[in-house]
Amino acid sequence: MTTSQLIQDSKPGAARREGHPGLALAVIAACQLMVVLDATIVNIALPHIQDALKFSTTDLTWVVSAYTLTFGGLLLLGGRAGDILGRRRVFMTGILLFTLASLLGGLAQEPWQLLAARALQGMGGAIASPTALALITTTFPEGPERNRAFAVFAGVSAGGGAIGLLAGGMLTEWLDWRWVLFVNVPIGVLIAVLAPMYINESERHPGRFDIAGALTSTAGMASLVYGFIRAAEKGWRDGLTIGSFSAALVLLLAFAFTETRAKEPITPLKMFADRNRSGTYVIMLSLAAAMFGMFFFIVLFVQNVLGYTPIQAGLAFLPVTAAIGIGAALSQRFLPVLGPKPFMMGGSALVALGLGWLTFMSPDSTYVGGILGPMLLFAFGMGLNFVTLTVTAVSGVSQHEAGAASGLLNVTQQVGGSLGLSILTTVFGTASRNEATKQVPKFMAGSSPEQKAEFAKTRQLPAPWGHDVLAHGISTAFVPAVAMAVLALITATVVIRVRKSDLDALAGNAGPAGA
Secondary structure, eight states: OOHHHHOOOOOTTHHHHHTOHHHHHHHHHHHHHHHHHTTTTTTTTHHHHHHHHTOOHHHHHHHHHHHHHHHHHHHHHHHHHHHHHOHHHHHHHHHHHHHHHHHHHHTOOSHHHHHHHHHHHHHHHHHHHHHHHHHHHHHSOTTHHHHHHHHHHHHHHHHHHHHHHHHHHHHHHHTOTTHHHHTHHHHHHHHHHHHHHHOOOOOOOOOOOOHHHHHHHHHHHHHHHHHHHHHHHHOTTOHHHHHHHHHHHHHHHHHHHHHHHOSSOSSOGGGGSSHHHHHHHHHHHHHHHHHHHHHHHHHHHHHHTSOOOHHHHHHTTHHHHHHHHHHHHHHHHHHHHHOHHHHHHHHHHHHHHHHHHHTTOOTTOOIIIIIIHHHHHHHHHHHHHHHHHHHHHHTTOOGGGHHHHHHHHHHHHHHHHHHHHHHHHHHHHHHHHHHHHHHHHHHHHHOOHHHHHHHHHHOOOOTTHHHHHHHHHHHHHHHHHHHHHHHHHHHHHHTOOOOHHHHHHHTTOSOOTTO
């Protein structure tokens, strides 16, 4: 049963909205593209942001993390808000908040202003994104029609990161770094105008908000990620590093305690009762952890070692978008026939192979010879997984819980990405420091007086010594990324089970869930 069947009212414009499901999907997909794209669009602009606002290298990490942490930490609350208050209403609220935050971030004159705006962007994205996915769940009937809608949504989610890198390069090089934020303003305003015209409001369900759960989970993950970032710079014995991990443990335990006692928890534990759905969450968490790190470190390598301009760095990721699209199209086409398991296993294996290949990176690696091949393997594997994971996670969920189910899927992606990037950064920092210890004597023996004077001021090794340090740190960081992909593969192999009813539902032979 669709939302239009549930709500038999005579609100103005309802008939017009029912007649344009394609436009409704376009509005929803545009929202998701804007939200996902913003997780990576600033990556290429980071050096320019650092110079303009005088960020330290450590603090610069938070330009990315402030967004992903608030986004991931509040996604479940955003999904719940859509169930209780009405999904279209909440969807529009999230879009408007995201748009305002983008404007404020583009106008920032101090580091704290930009970080506050990025956190506010994350809040807006957390409100809008799970509601967008839930709107698909309740607008399109289960079966081929919903699968096609999910394919569009998942393709946008998967390709948005690569598109963000290209857009960020173009905006940074042709205009100014501030436009990586300003660009969201006209798009957000347009979505807010079109949403009430083509998207129906959903039925409101009574309930309450689990504020304690949202706060403890967000603060706990922020402390955990900061602990890893701090360890990358100061080491594991640093007092603030230990304090951050201790605070994370206390907060996450408080979150678990809260969820077991709350009457309406932000994380409904029954969502994990289904074996396939639980496995899907683990796979998404693992693959997202590897994906965020891959984007971050490849951008770093092509700009700092290969010497690419921002636009060239963005163009280098175009094949990633194409490979993801091909993988998503294939999985959407054959998912009803083969079921989810082959795509989860095959996709995770390809991701692991691609990341394993990247562990062989060196300062002599070229784009075609050492980066393009593993990126294509990685991207095709992710494409096979994204549609499959999306369909499996929300399949069979009743309509009044669609927001919670979709929010939990999104939160595993965003939290997994934030946590994975912080872990990989920690490994990168440790490996880089060790390699720098080896390279400094070589630098002192073979550098010019001018280079030594510059090193004394900046403590940054120039090429080729600096390239050796960076390449060694990046290649080492991909080792735990491989482990994350292998965890996804093991989960797909051992946990996921395909039943006849699952295939029937995917093929549209079973009634919609919650009807």
